[in-house]
Amino acid sequence: MRPDYDPLDDPPWAMQLVVRAEKADPPAHGAVCEAAATAVVRLLTDPRATEPDGEWRQAVHEWESRRIRKVTRRARGVRWPEAQALPGVTVEHAGAQVRAFPPGPVADVPPQLAKLQVAGLDLADAEDPPAPPAPPYAALALNPDVTMTTGKAAAQSGHAAQLLLRQGRRKDVAAWVEAGAPVHLVRDVAWARCVKEADVAVRDGGFTEVPPGTMTAIAWIVR
Template sequence: MRPDYDPRDDPPWAMQLVVRAEKLDPPSHEAVCEAAATAVVELLTDPRAADPEGEWREAVREWEARRIRKVARRARGVRWPEVQALPGVTVDVNGAEVRAFVPAPVAEVPPQIAKLQVAGLDLAPDEDPKPPPEPPYAAIALNPDITITTGKAAAQCGHAAQLLLRQAAQPDIEAWLSGDVRVHLTRDIPWRECVRHATVAVRDGGFTEVPPGTMTAIAWIVR
């Protein structure tokens, strides 16, 4: 048994994230991370998930009662339109398309998603990094002392955005949501300075790529 085993995780649930990554024109690493974070928040604040009578509300509640898990997969060609019919929210950020799906038990992933590749999504960084958007926006920083794939990074950014939505000060959350849920993956601020700014920090469960407890991402809202 894992030392960090939690009985609430039986059965394990996860939110699936699918990244559109065409061979000829793949998105950048940064854009995918920002789109993943945005998609997570857009789903969690969608009336179908946020309203007491929303059709996704119970699934989200059940998932958030456990350790938060997200699984990032890639789709290209006909696989991308195939998954659009499944319950979820798709966003396009700086040319990166990501769809977040309603959480479900990992043993019950729909076949259209289950057949998509999980490992190996590693995209090139943006050759022309985008400047921060106009406030308000969520700033997310990834730990520069660890090496993770784009897929893993996208999931960690999704975690950070979710924690920010649930734990930041209410006035900051309201300002962020009223500003089109903008997200910026910062690369030009030293990590230690980012940590001082951070409202939330993600510590990984250790299921893939990094040891349990590794701080992978941090986030705060800029107003």
């Protein structure tokens, strides 16, 4: 038996995230992470995922009973409208466009998504990142001691936002979701201080880029 085998995750499921990354005008690293986090929350709070007869409800339940894996893919040109045609939730934010799709088995990804590249999405950050939005919003920090591509960081940002949605203080989470689930990537505060502020922390499963158990992202709600 493989050392990483988990019978509760067999077969593995994942939420697919697709980032629009045109060659001529690529989005900024931080904007993609923020948009991905918001997209995850908006999908999970969409009536199609929450209502008893919602078409995504069972898939979300099945996925959240397993590892909450996310796979980040990039699309450009005609591949982006092809992805947009599939059921999902798109967030446009600070020049970034990210679409989240209902989770499903990793071996059964729609062909429009399966053809999109997974590895290699690594974007530069903006020279002048946007200021935080008006509260309430989710503050998100990525571990500065861990090297991650944009694709990996976007997935970890989505994990942090999802944990915050599920484990945060109910009143604060409700207000955040009502505001549209805005997310701000914190860059100018020391990591140790952010850890003290955090309500949730992501520890990676170690499948890609970083060792298992690595704390990759943290999040908390600013009221």
